[in-house]
Amino acid sequence: MKNPYIPKKYEIIDIQHQTKIDYTYRLAYDITPQNGQFVEVSIPKIGEAPISISDFGPGYIDMTIRRVGKVTDYLHNLRVGDSMFLRGPYGNGFSLDQYKGKHLIITAGGTGLAPVKSIINHFHRNPQEIEKLDLLIGFKSSKDILFAEEIEAWKKNEKFNVILTIDREEEGWSGNVGLVTQYVPALHIPDTDNLEIIIVGPPMMMKFTGLEYLKRNIREDQIWVSFERKMSCGIGKCGHCKIDEIYVCLEGPVFNYAKAKQLMD
């Protein structure tokens, strides 16, 4: 009998400090995940935590990990050459084919940018595969901005329209201010039919951003969200992530809005 709870050891080959509390770890990894999938990161004697894969390429995956709990506190002491234990990848992920050839709008709040970053980078590298990509990214403050260098690179992409905003006015900040929701009404949407929308962020942000898009006569089934829930197993056994009849670890974390809006915790 195969034991699905046994994690495998992977070496850390790079660490990038995004903010004071968000580090991106690159691990030598031999499985190609789907965009938006997650892994269970495991530190013996400390615990496990579900972490989304923020990017991947041949032989590696990236995870952007915020220091917020027991496992992540420990992770932040690791250095290049150390290793982490992982099992997975788990969950359904986003289907890239769904977005190819279309106008895609990605709205991300805070660490919600991590699970969609691999999609953005895919279309950044393959702009011919997309009609247009609007990126609407919000952070609490300028200190919380993740992937700053990549955001700068995305801004230069001709197919991309990047709107970066922080919640409140700040000294020395000349960019956009306010919640992502207030930037939705002004987005240029020439054809609502050839459109797909991805929203990832805190529950309240996803709820209200979704409503903003609906106001623009966009169908529910054109909107995709990714959920975050407590999970212990990632494989449909521990019960923590169940909402109604679905398990976020099995049928999610990516849901179509038409389904997601019915999922009441």
Add this chain to the structure above:
Amino acid sequence: MALQLSYEAFNKVLQELKNEYKIYAPIRLQGTGRFSDTDVVRYGEINRIEEMVIDEKAHFSPKEILFPITQTLFYYTSEEYQEPKEEDKKIIIFLRPCDIHGVMRLDQVFLKNGSLQDVYYERLREKVKFFMIECTEGFDNCFCVSMGTNQTESYSAAIRFGEELIIDFKDEELSPAFEGFGKTVDFSPEFIQKNKVEVRLPDTENIDNSLFEQDMWKEYSQRCIACGRCNFVCMTCSCWTMQDIAYEDNPNNGERRRVWAGCHVDGFTDMAGGHGFRKNYGDRMRYKTMHKIYDFKKRNGYHMCVGCGRCDDACPEYISFSNCINKVTQIVGEEQ
């Protein structure tokens, strides 16, 4: 084939079976109850059939045999993961039809939910044989008949407890242990046909989110104290949380365990960083109720609740789950 034999003779059979099996039955743990001079009836190993409590409902269900309260998944030495050694002995459990149905619900979650099997459960599960206790009277708060879990054919042996024991056994593997004991009789077990408590099940087709917003849940916000007793005594509550520990004497070594978790208990949905769901206890009651009599069925085709009524027995606030089901049915209409 059915046999009638004396308690003394059956004890000899048990001794024989104990070479190969661990034998679990509801037993009385004297003085360990919530109040002074009260007992707890829960599952433990027996040597003699007289140790088994037959005239009372086990306060805890037999699920702890298959899904222990705390179960070590790995031992760590430095960075190596080592699985615990597997128990060699097979397992016999004395249990009632409702609990046999309950095991089927555990099977659903641990073996059939998602594409991966839970090996720790599977290893124990395939060792288990059911010795069904004939149950024709039931107890307070039981509503197995309403849930359709009063009858089953899934047993290795079925036992009627009277002046002597009458045993129907279906499992040839057991024959050698019984050889030379008792006399052959005609017997098939009977099942309870009417409980003191009856529930009317809701028409699940009529359930939607509007039910989640109903006033009926507010009552539970006031009454429930989120102790989780209903979860822990429940035969079908199967949630758990991963827990790592380092040994105090040697912090380099430790283990990863799983421990029971309950959706009524604080922290069940809390994530690192502070987000959590269902802070309100009434919402937890709604979540549990919907799982037991609505969404499990939507996913798997049959209800999760087996009507053992242990949740009602255990609740310190006298919340009645059967009442709660009836209230839901009153709102959405009865299942046809």
